[in-house]
Amino acid sequence: MNKINILLTDDHVIVRNGIKMLLENEKDIEVIDEASNGLESIAKYKELKPDIIVMDIQMPQMNGIEATTELKRLNPDVKILILSMHDDEEYILDAVNKGAMGYVLKDAGNEEFLRAIHTINNGGKYFSGAVSNVLVNKYLSQQGEDFLSKKVVKPSTPQKHIDLTKREKEILSYVVDGLSSKDIAQEIGKSVRTVEAHRFNIMKKLEVKSAVELVRKVSEEPELYNLLISK
Template sequence: MLNHIKIILADDHSLVRDGIKVLLETESDIEVIGEASNGKEAIALVNEKNPDILIIDIRMPEMNGIEAVEILNRQNTATKCIILSMHDSEEYILQSVNAGAKGYLLKDTGKQEFIKAIQTVNNGGKYYSGDISNVLVNNLLNPTSTTLSEVPQKKTATTNPFDLTNKELQVLELILTGLTNKQISEKLQNSKRTIETHRFNLMRKMEVKNLIDLSKKAQEFHLV
C-alpha cells in the first residue's frame, strides 16, 4: 500500500486552501487530512492528527504562521513545517527559519517545485525557493544585516506607533532620501518586488497616500 504524505493546510482564505488542496491531491502519494484558518487551529489540528507536514501561511488572524511554527517546534512535534507566503521580505524569511520552518515557498511557486519541496522536507531535508535562498545567503555573508540567530524585535508603541518592522523602517529612510524602488532593491540586495511590498505596507500602516504625507508623518513621529 502506498505510504501517503499526510498534510494539513493553514491559510485564512478558504479559496486558497481549496486551490492548494486540489493541486496536491492530484499526486497519488499526498493526502490533505485537515485544514485550518489560523495559527491556533493549525496547532490544535497538528496535535490531534499528527500530519507529516504542515503547510502554513504567515499573516492570519488570532495567531500568525511564524508563531504557530515556533510553538510546534518547542513542542518537539514530528510534523515538519513549510511556510507558503506571498511575502519575500527578509524579516519574514529569517523569522520563519528561526522559528523552525523546514521550507519557505512563495505563493507563485509552480506545481513541480511545490511538490519537490514537500517531498524534500518529508524526507528530512530543507527547501527554500530561489529568491528565498538568495536572502539566506546574503544574510550569512552580510553580518551587518539581521542575523539568523537574532529575531528582529518590535519597536515600542511610543517610538513606533505604526508597528513597522525593522526592514520597513530601513526602507522608509531610503525612500525619504529620494531613492527609487530599483535603487533601494540594489542597495539592500532585495528584489524590486520586495521593496514594492514594503512601500505598500508603509503606506497602509501609516495611512498615507503619497510621498509628501509619508514624509510629514515620518517626521512627526520621529521615525527617521
C-alpha cells in the first residue's frame, strides 16, 4: 500500500505532536517531516516532495499564505491543506485564491481532518463547514459572478437521475441558503458531525468538490433546483 506522505508545517511543537499522534494510527498516512515556518516548509518540500503539505497560517519568518504562493509557483500541482484557527473571511479567501486545496479549522474533529487529507490526495478539494459557509456566502453575494472561476470546476452535464434522500435534500437546501453546518445542525436537531457526513455524501453524489461548486451546480441545473422545491 502506497502511503500518503505528509509534511507538517506549524510553529507550535505541541500542535505538530498532536497531529503526528493522530496520524500514527492511520496505516495509509505517514508524516515524513516537519517544518516550523513557511521557509522551512518550502525547503523541505523541494527535498522530499510530499504528497500533501499541512500548513498553518500564522508563523514567523514566512506565513502559510506566503508559503502557499511560493509553493504553487514552484509546482502548480502541489497539494496544500490549510489547518488554522482562523475562520475570518480574509484568511479563507486569501488561502483559496493562492491555491490551497483545502482549509480545515483546528477545532475540527479527527474524522473531518482525515477526510480532508484523503479527499485532497485523490485530487479533490475540502473545506470544513464554517469555511464552506464563507465561500458560499461570497459566491451568493456576487450573484453568479465568476468568483474563484479559475479554482472551481465547471458543472458537469446534468445527471438523468439524482438519488438524494429526503434528509439530503433538506440539508442541500440549507447549504444553498448559505447556512453553516452548525446552523443546519441546530435547524434539524442533529450533530454537526452528522451534518458534515451528509454534506460529504451529497457532494459525492453530485460529483462536486466544494460547497461553492455545489451551490453553483444547483443554480445552473433546473433538475436539482426542482428537487429542492419538491422536497
